[in-house]
Amino acid sequence: MLAPLTVSLLVASGVLGLVAAHHLVRRRLVDDPLILIGAGIELGLLVQLVYGISQSGAIVDGSERATFVAYLFTVLVILPAAIFIAIKEKTQWAMAVVLGGAVVVAVLLARIQQIWALNA
């Protein structure tokens, strides 16, 4: 996979996690910076999806390739869902959900990278 993209996406999800943690402590709710960081990550994930699918032929094992493509799609869903839940919640728990979402995105990015490294 594209190493610079993976690294930037991991850094960006780290930043999102930090902003969410900051908002959680400061008792803030979903605001524009948070949504913009999330949108930026989603853009990067879309690039990763297109590039990943175009390169997925390099993974020889059929079920590994299917898992790889499934993860590429799944990782796209996490942040919109987390931010949607967070917008509706007006307490600190909103930021707990966004923080959790950022962690899940980072874990999925690592899994995608792992499947790629082991099979391609």
Place this chain on the structure above:
Amino acid sequence: MPEAVPVDPHTGHQSDHHTHTGRGPGRLVVALYGLLALAATGRSVLQIVEYFDRAPVSYLLSALAALIYVVATVGLARGDRLWVRVASVAIVIELVGVLLVGALSYAAPDWFPDKTVWSHFGQGYGYVPLVLPVLGLLWIRRSRRLRSAPIG
């Protein structure tokens, strides 16, 4: 769906905030359930479409687990009396499932040639499938208690 509950304009808190299974900390519980539902559904679709013949029982079990997680997620998120009851039933089945399949996968590994969400007590999913039903049931119990208690 209209929100039946008035919102305090100053705090934004809903007055059923502490009794609704899908509000406050419940958002996190619902999010966790949703995540597991997504993971289990994804895996079972993949298993059934890609290589069903390899271990049909395991894969049907995966699909069943996925369905139960979806029901539990919806139930907790809706949070009215009926849906919470539906969610409780789903979560109890889930707990029994993870304990039973978890134990069997150690006792009779050849029954499960391929992994399910529940095998080895959910080891492949960081034991989340084992922890989540306990968390879910405690959460429902807490919400029920607060609901039956007088406000204030």
